[in-house]
Amino acid sequence: MNTEALLSNVPLLVVSVSAVAAGLILLLNRPGLSARRRNVRDLVGVVAALGKFALVLTMLPPVLAGGVVESAPLYIAKDIAFYFRVDAFGLLFALLSSSLWVIVSVYSLGYMRSLRYGHEAGFYAAFALSLSAAAGIAMAGNLLTFFVFFEILTIATYPLIVHRRNKEAVYGGREYMVYLLIAGQLLLIAVAWTHFLAPGVGFTPGGFLAETGASTLALQVLFVLFILGVGVKAAIIPLHGWLPTAMVAPTPVSALLHAVAVVKAGAFGVVRVTGFVFGPELLWALGAGLILACFAAVTIIFASLKALSENHLKRRIAYSTVSQLSYIVLGAALASPAALVGAMFHIVAHGYMKITLFMCAGAIYATAHKEYVSQLDGIGRKMPYTMGAFAVAALAITGMPFFAGFVSKWNLGVGAVEAGLPIFIAVLIGSAVLNVGYFFPVVFQAYFGRCLEPETHAVAAAAEPAVPAAATAHHNHPGGHAGQEGHEDQGEARPLMLYPLLVTAAAAFLFGVVPNFGMHFLELAEIAAREVTQGGLWSVGGGVSR
Amino acid sequence: MRKASAVVLVVIALLFIYAALDLPPTGDHEAPAAVHVSPRYIESAYKETATQNMVCAVLADYRSFDTLGEVIVIVIAGIAIVYIVGVSRPADEI
Amino acid sequence: MMELIQVALLLIQVVCAVIALTSRDLMVAVILFAAFSFCSALLFTMMGAVDVAFTEAIIGTATTVFYVAVIYRVERGSSK
Amino acid sequence: MTAHLPILMAIIPLLVGMAAPLLVLLSAPLARGVVLLAALATLGCSAATLIRVLDAGRAWHYYLAGWPPPWGIEYVIDPLSGVMTTLVSFFALAALIYAGPYLEARRALEKGTFYALFLLTVGGLMGMCVTGDLFNLFVFLEICSLAAYALIAAGGRRSLVAALRYLIIGSVAASMYLLGIGYLYVMTGSLNMADVATLLPPLLDSPAGILAVVLIAAGLAIKVALFPLHGWLPDTYSYTPAPVLGFIAAVMTKVSAYALYRIFYFVAEAAGPVSATLEVLGWLAAAGILFGSIMAIAQRDFWRMLAYSSVGQVAYIILGLAIGNSLALIGAVLHIISHAVVKGLLFFIAGSIKWQTGTRRIADFAGLARQMPLTMGIFLVAAMSMIGVPPLIGFFGKWYLVLGSIEAGAWGFVAVLIISTLLTAVYFFRVIERVYELDKLRPEIEYGSEAQGLPSETSETAGRPLRVRPGTGGRLELPATMLVPVILLGVSVILLGIYNELLVTNVIQYALPWRLP
């Protein structure tokens, strides 16, 4: 590897910015706060989000130049550094989470003020802490550091899930904790065992376990432990039970869980484990790659089918997440260069698409108090911008060309061919069809509610003309502040909720057309994939062909 | 239950008795305890502490710190009894 | 000879202890315990530990006094 | 005077403890001042000693009364005992500060005797940590136990029975330990630890040697409250006054575990019957971890829950000793520190809740988060550390234990550690849910609209009325003197966790037996 390490304290700053923000928010809070001080308190989160995003951006140039940003401020345990190593893949996730935090923090201000849940300080603080953990996961340079942030993330999201403090919230929270704590403990064993096999080794592109000389059986058990550990967060199918239950949380939280932090951290972890701990070669040598890919394929199809049958809007989107995440897992399991590019880019693409969908659902809930798909008749006429954004995101998720989802799916397809398993293309196509099946009825119903029943795909396809309109509406938006008041009368969401979701919808489109726009996501994914496969193409048949 | 405890007790007693066979017999001049540390006390207690009672010398000089502990223990007992019985306080408090 | 006296004293102690611990009347127990304590003091003397024997004699007295004092304050009977 | 630091740190608490009943006859505030000063001085002395020992890189031998070791008594301060004394004196200071409000309304005589007994407990524990003599260890064991029995007895009439039972069991334990020492003495003729360590190895593998080891192990295991011998602990911890309990729960069992470590690894060199005994202890510890955690789940009383939790957590230390490789021993020592800090903190918090609201049943804890937000925030940190969430200190103790078990191939122990973490999470989340009123069904919140301006925060202040102890003047949080130690310990839970590596490589590393790398 000819990567150049740049020592810097930026990663530590990135993590601490949001942690400090969490502390500040709690400190500024006291019962009976005046309106002005509440604004100050709430602004802390937004400012911290912006600052964090800027800090992450500063790391972009060196990484694009093929280097890594490193920082090892202290030792966290004997022989193990608290080690940040921002490579292309880590930066990709860090950029995603920090950019989305800016958007979500603005959105959650609007959302939380619309719905008086109370306990807002705790909410914002836990939110900031979760983002800290997500950034830490992105930038962790070795397994223990990764694990530390992984566990912090688990704990920090718990208060968010139980935020509403009603029965379902608490049950959801319990289920969440049970799943994730058990997973965390399994991951702990895996991390400890790995440390024992290869003391003090950090993530290495292409894996480092192959050189330890451990027996195949041991490595297989280790792999299972790792996948159970990170797979629960990634919601691979037998382990996904907590995710739909956790939908009771307020919508910004769902957005956070699904698009930015928790499940993405899981998917990110799967790629880290397969690509940077085991390495593609060892993965397939152990026979684990194919099995993991099969699990991913089953998850993709099965979750889509579940989504079809859900009436609750957020739960439908949640099952969609389960399905979409397994694209990433699939890419990580196939581990051919293009598949890895697809998987990594899909982390970004799915982030932007899914957060749009959730923010739309939240805006509908907060503004019109509708939760079920069947209640959405005609809502598109009341909230045209919101539903327009929803339509854009839905299109993107199905993998329509010129939308972000397409880039990742194309790469995954190519990757499947590269790996010599073109059968998985069928999975991708089947899933796309199902995506259309469960999202377009919603869009259709929203704009043409009561007129038509959303029964068939053909009918759903007829709804497409609505999309360009919404997209245009969005393009008008930067200059359209003046018109906002009028929309509000008609039941459009509050501006604090609306703007963020329009921005992400635009991004979902933009990244389809110009994948390298602004933050160079595709380029980062390509660099990372090249590192992992060491420039060569690895095929199931035999070894690496360069 | 009573029988079981009796059996256990007898077994433990037999163990003790068996283990005792490993110890030097009573009154042995060659026992480790008689040859290792204690000769110094007998030989030089007077020389070093001008005390004929070597028990007293050991107690209050060679191992005077143990004696300090002993005094503290007995005074603790006094203070403890004052604390437990001599101080009246509400019947139920924690 | 000395050994035999020691053994005899130990045997007396064993008997005293058993009776003290099984008697139903606490006062009887205390008196037997005083006897036990006295035997200890004798035994200590035989083992050459005069200082300890002296102390044991005094402490045996003190302990007995304390036991009696407590028994005055509580009921004398014991279930077994 | 620096040459006498090792003895000063044991003597200052004893001296001031003896003087306290006299001082209190002069003036109660003066007595309190002197007592706090003494605790501070003790902490200073032990910290200075620890630093000096670390600088010197070898143990510090101090000959009491000037007689060389096998004939006289010596104090040995190595990094491990330095850590233990620092821990003990730190907790002494914290508990004495915490005890302030408890003693305010008491009579002078009670104050004086309380200070005396407390400082004497501290002195006894300090002596146990630093002594290099087996019999001296017994004497100091009795000093701290006897003072502790009396302190425990002050918690109301139930505590009397608990204290009496603890006294009887504890004295049996001490007698067993003394008899074990007797066997060692008869076999080697010496009482000095280092001297016995050189004489013992050829003699150990005999019936008498085995009996000696078993007796010492059993005696100290009772003091540690290892699983089948833990009977005294739950009752005792449930009825002890909180300031005392915070201290006792934090350090007393740990110091006994430390004594076990010292005797098994430094005196008897874990070989022969010792390693067999350790193996048995290891499995008992594994059983104890599960038993303690499960019993904790079954409790409805917060204090009792924490007590059973202690049974489980203390067994971690013994588990580490039983595994016995360097990683596991690091884990054991780190867990001594971590559990001391966290359990002390939790008992202080439990005492604060009782002090503030008069309740200790978990069912009555609803709304405490509104009433004492800061204390409950710290409780969250402590609970997370107990569960083992990184980067808090509790995680790292387990981390080294897990590493050690993996290195030893003891997968059964790994499973036990993992399961126990989950069980711990269960019983703490039960409390957390209650404290933050998560399990109380709340009416669905009305949707606000912007027209009324910002939504009011009524939902944060509504709910059941707060229960405030009469005489606190309606104050929500605790009196400052009780809050200070709580905050101090809460911060140290976080800092110790983040900087645990400094502790491990600079201190605990040197606390391993010499035969280990």
Add this chain to the structure above:
Amino acid sequence: MRKGFGSIILDVGFRHLTPFLILYAVYVLVHGHYGPGGGFQAGALLGLAVVLGRVVQGQDAELGIGLSGGLVLACTGALIFLAIGLASLLWGGNFLDYGVLPIASAPAEARALGILGIEAGVTMGVMGVIIIMFDLLTRRGERE
């Protein structure tokens, strides 16, 4: 023992016995260097002398030592011990190293005197504690 067993014979017997008891205690203390005996035994004897007084004359016979008196006696005894130990620090020895104390010509002599000093401390301590124990264990208490 509020009332005591007082009769004229016991009373007179006690009066005549006590001085000898105290004398014997002092003898035991001082003679500790040369024969069996020492601080503990002396203290216990003195304590028992007071206890005897309580038994004979009833508890109202305070004999100058009440509860706090006993406590002060006990603590002072222990403090004397500790003070002698600390004094040797001042003269450059280790804790309790009486050999360095400037109280006799030879270190051995100094040690003997030091031993006597701490034995005196022990005596006071034990005496106080025995009195406290007896007083409080015989104190009439009501049901709680």
Add this chain to the structure above:
Amino acid sequence: MFDGVVAYYLTGYTNWWLIAILLLIGFWGIVTQQNLLKKVMALNVMQVAVILFFLNAGQKAGTTLGVLRASEKVGDVSAYVNPLPHALMLTAIVVALAITGVALALLLRVYRSYGTLEEPEVFRRMQQQ
């Protein structure tokens, strides 16, 4: 009286055995006796047994007690008993007294609180309150 091996064991080991039995009697008393006062008494028996153990270890046949004759300046090791266990046991015996005292004080208050010293009965009355 006896000869050979039997005499050797009887004179050399009977003490150890009887001391062990005494110890176990104390232990048995603590475990089985239900009266708290008797438990304390059994504790005393156990402590005395331990003290006897040490003192027995310090015996040397045909020696005299540990006080130097006035004429001697340096003691003869074979003529005097081993003084170390005596010093230790003086400490242990005082510790035993202290424990007994505290135990009796607790006992007294337990009686005042519960009106009985029988352990099961005390527990029963604790439950009732």
